[in-house]
Amino acid sequence: MLNFFFSNIKPTFVQEETINEGFVFITKAFVxxxxxxxxxxxxxxxxxxxxxxxxxxxxxxxxx
Known part of the structure; x- marks a missing residue:
């Protein structure tokens, strides 16, 4: 299953097993x-x- 995040204007897909890393955005995205x-x-x-x-x-x- 893919999770959808915004990174600047381009969409970024993060797989469910890496969801914890997906929440660690430093400057490019917002959650x-x-x-x-x-x-x-x-x-x-x-x-x-x-x-x-x-x-x-x-x-x-x-x-x-």
């Missing part, structure tokens, strides 16, 4: 475990949520 990442994009705020092993992006309105 969300019970966390919320919020980034600002001029007029919107995007939040990434971990929902049942899938990342979803939600847009929030920003008041001026």
């Amino acid at each position: 969300f475990i019970n966390a919320i990442f919020i980034c600002k994009n001029e007029s919107s705020v995007y939040s990434l949520y971990l929902t049942q092993k899938y990342l979803s992006i939600r847009e929030k309105e920003v008041l001026p």
